[in-house]
Amino acid sequence: MHMPMRWEPFLAAVRERGEYSSPEEAERAIRVVLALLGAHLVGGERAELAPRLPETCALVLLNPLPAHEPLSAERFVRATGAWIDGATDETAQWDVGAVLSVVADAAGEDLMNRLLLQLPPGYDLLFGRPRPGRPLE
Numbered sequence: 617m618h619m620p621m622r623w624e625p626f627l628a629a630v631r632e633r634g635e636y637s638s639p640e641e642a643e644r645a646i647r648v649v650l651a652l653l654g655a656h657l658v659g660g661e662r663a664e665l666a667p668r669l670p671e672t673c674a675l676v677l678l679n680p681l682p683a684h685e686p687l688s689a690e691r692f693v694r695a696t697g698a699w700i701d702g703a704t705d706e707t708a709q710w711d712v713g714a715v716l717s718v719v720a721d722a723a724g725e726d727l728m729n730r731l732l733l734q735l736p737p738g739y740d741l742l743f744g745r746p747r748p749g750r751p752l753e
Contacts, residue, residue: 621722623670629721634714645711647676648699652692653716654680661731668722689738717744 631642650669654662654677666674687695697708720728720743732740732747740747 620667620674621670621718623672626670626673626718626722629718630714633717634710636714642714644700645696646673646715648696649712649715650676650719651679651681652683652687652695652699653719654678655683656686656692656735657731658734661727661734664727665719665723665731668724668727669719673719686736688736689742692739692742712742713744716742719743720745 627639627642627646630636630646631639634642634645636642636645650673657665657677662677666677669677693708693712694705696712697703697705700708700711703711723731728743728745732743732745
């Protein structure tokens with residue numbers, strides 16, 4: 617049984633990995649990235665991931681922005697940047713990596729592997745979990 621990660625440690629981990637100067641910056645990245653991620657995950661895996669995250673994060677994940685089509689990893693980063701004031705592709709990549717690597721820690725290996733199967737190629741790198749031996753598309 618996975619205990620949900622509490623908000624403070626989750627925020628602190630994202631803030632540290634993203635090297636944000638304020639908790640507000642980290643929180644904004646968390647909300648945007650999780651809303652986009654929630655739109656890409658379906659069914660049981662999304663429902664399984666939610667309780668492993670802090671409640672605030674779970675709510676964002678379960679009430680996502682509608683995704684009309686699955687975004688490639690690159691476009692996911694670009695979409696993140698579009699929602700964050702003053703973001704560039706580089707800072708958005710940073711935001712995505714900071715948030716998703718903490719999500720991956722909270723999810724655990726088994727669930728993470730199943731989540732990555734739902735997502736287009738390249739997301740393994742966004743989560744900081746490069747898949748060995750996976751051919752690049």
